[in-house]
Amino acid sequence: MPDRSWWKDAKTTGPIKVTGGIKAKSNRGDIGRTWWSRRFVEVLESLGLGGRLNSGKRYARAGQVLSLTLQTSLVTATIQGSRDQPYRARIAIKAFDGAQWARIEKLLAGKAIYAAKLLAGEMPLEIEEVFAELDLRLFPTDPRELTMDCSCPDWEVPCKHLAAVCYLLAESFDADPFKILAWRGRNRDELLDRLRELRSRRPVAEREAPEPRDDEVASFWSGRPPEQVVAAPLGTTVDEPGAVLNQVSKLMVGDVSITELLKPWYRGVDPNR
Incomplete structure (x- = not known):
């Protein structure tokens, strides 16, 4: 049988406390206050790993996550656990390729309200319909769409360290919905520049007229x-x-x-x- 004495020790001693870590803004209850961040959290919580998810929330709220970096397809983080050496965690998702983004942008450019809401820091609810029209999903709906690993000895995925990272990632989506799009392969400036370019090419007759008084x-x-x-x-x-x-x-x-x-x-x- 594998040696699981570390698990008993970890439960007894708890994580090593740190200062300067990334703390969740939520002190109690659910993490994720906007509909778009909740979409992501729902995938995590659908796994039914109650104990590890609760421990992950405590880690996130205690500031045990030392660093969190998001780039195309990949989120990397370091988490201080019960051992001296912090653990390394990764969460990966498949990014859309150039051809897929070209189709997405063409549909988004058809409605000025999408760009307006994104510029205001809000993810338009209808944006999911745009991706669905192309048989794509902006938000993962199944845990199998995510690849997760952690350097800790826990055999369960996600472990509490990965759960802590997921909760903090959800809060970062609250603050900046463009991070979801960047994770899928399009950063803020690239997307908005492309939408402006596409809209400027449209004939005047096809552009939305203002609402009549x-x-x-x-x-x-x-x-x-x-x-x-x-x-x-x-x-x-x-x-x-x-x-x-x-x-x-x-x-x-x-x-x-x-x-x-x-x-x-x-x-x-x-x-x-």
């Missing part, structure tokens, strides 16, 4: 621009012959005002019938 909607039904829409003079009632016609006096049939054409007929109508 209320007065513009009203003027559509009157047949006149907003500045020409006028209220009926005070004291005018619909019972006065021609009152309504006076409001459309600028409408013409050939060279003749529609008012002049309709007034004879209008005078013969009894408004009280």
Whole structure:
């Protein structure tokens, strides 16, 4: 049987306390406050490793993670455990290739709201639909989409050290959703520059028009621009012959005002019938 005496010792002594580590902002309850970071945490928690996940939260909140670095496809970290030498952990995910990103960017460029929300530090909820349309997933939905390893002697994956890194990674997604995209192969500047370029190439007719103002909607039904829409003079009632016609006096049939054409007929109508 493998020697597991280290496990008993680790449970007895606990991790070596450190100063200056990376601490989770959350002091209790769930870690991950935005929907996009929770997507990532849900994958981790779906494994059902309650004890190790709880220990991972404690490690994250105690600042046992000494360093955390994210680059394309790979997150690396060092974690101080119960041994003198910190453990090394890695979490890898498959990045999208250039052709896949080109298709993603083309769809994203079709809606200005995506770039606007990303620039505001928010991940638009509809972004998942963009990836799904291309049969891709921005967020992992199965633990098998992640490759994780740690230099600690624990045989379980994820161990508490990896769990601590995952929770801190989720909090980093809260602060900057572009990190999720960078992990998948596109950093902030590259993506936004590409979206601006694609949108600038679109014909003017295909670009989104601004939402019409209320007065513009009203003027559509009157047949006149907003500045020409006028209220009926005070004291005018619909019972006065021609009152309504006076409001459309600028409408013409050939060279003749529609008012002049309709007034004879209008005078013969009894408004009280």
